[in-house]
Amino acid sequence: MVEIFNQYFASVFTVEDTEHISTAELSFRGGDDDKLCDIYIDESVVKKKLDSLHRPIDKAAGADDISPRVLIEVKDTITFPITQIMKCSLASGIVPDDWKAAHVTPVHKSGTKHHASNYRPISLTSQICKLFESIIRDVVVEHLEVNGLVTETEHGFRKGGSCLSNLLQFLDHATRCIDDEECVDVVYLDFAKAFDKVPHERLLEKLDKHGIGGRVLNWISKIMAEWQMPTGVCVNGHYST
Numbered sequence: 001m002v003e004i005f006n007q008y009f010a011s012v013f014t015v016e017d018t019e020h021i022s023t024a025e026l027s028f029r030g031g032d033d034d035k036l037c038d039i040y041i042d043e044s045v046v047k048k049k050l051d052s053l054h055r056p057i058d059k060a061a062g063a064d065d066i067s068p069r070v071l072i073e074v075k076d077t078i079t080f081p082i083t084q085i086m087k088c089s090l091a092s093g094i095v096p097d098d099w100k101a102a103h104v105t106p107v108h109k110s111g112t113k114h115h116a117s118n119y120r121p122i123s124l125t126s127q128i129c130k131l132f133e134s135i136i137r138d139v140v141v142e143h144l145e146v147n148g149l150v151t152e153t154e155h156g157f158r159k160g161g162s163c164l165s166n167l168l169q170f171l172d173h174a175t176r177c178i179d180d181e182e183c184v185d186v187v188y189l190d191f192a193k194a195f196d197k198v199p200h201e202r203l204l205e206k207l208d209k210h211g212i213g214g215r216v217l218n219w220i221s222k223i224m225a226e227w228q229m230p231t232g233v234c235v236n237g238h239y240s241t
Helices: 002-011 043-051 068-073 075-092 127-146 163-179 200-209 214-226
Strands: 102-108 119-125
Touching: 002 102, 002 119, 043 075, 043 127, 068 075, 068 127, 075 127, 075 214, 119 127, 127 214, 200 214
Parallel strands: none
Antiparallel strands: 102 119
């Protein structure tokens, strides 16, 4: 089972042609001072993230075997050292080995359970790394929103946006067209394995054209390039080769 899952999950990833990287359109119109090149990290930010760890606290740990329960119990003691590690990682561009490792477990989506294609690979990574990624995400999202780099037609993965808000907006438009006796053509598109297929170099090019650079872009590129799956796919305590 684990070998079948491992073979399938590996087959859907994109092998990117790094020799011919297309140039993204410049979207950021601000000055150099407005670019997102660094992040200020202090103990209050890290403490807030530790306080908001997802429940239940017995959620699975990553490759470093540090569970949310442990982090919550000792958060007052570890806030300072974790803050220092995050600062050093961002400044040096060096990602700790434990942060780059992940256990992958298959989770059933829909359809028959006998086909590996009906499962989604979930990466169990370091909880501490997830905290740092969350800090970076918050700052990146704020940068995109403040500079108007995300259009109002984008509903997914935005605060206050969802499939429902998208549907309501579409229905409002379609209803108006019908009232005005106009035709409405609808085209539905879906990307199979969208997140698995994201080409890293093109994503980095896109981030650069959105005014994200410096230490922030460097750290993102490092963790994408060095992320690994040391134990492969895990099912019922068994690991793929």
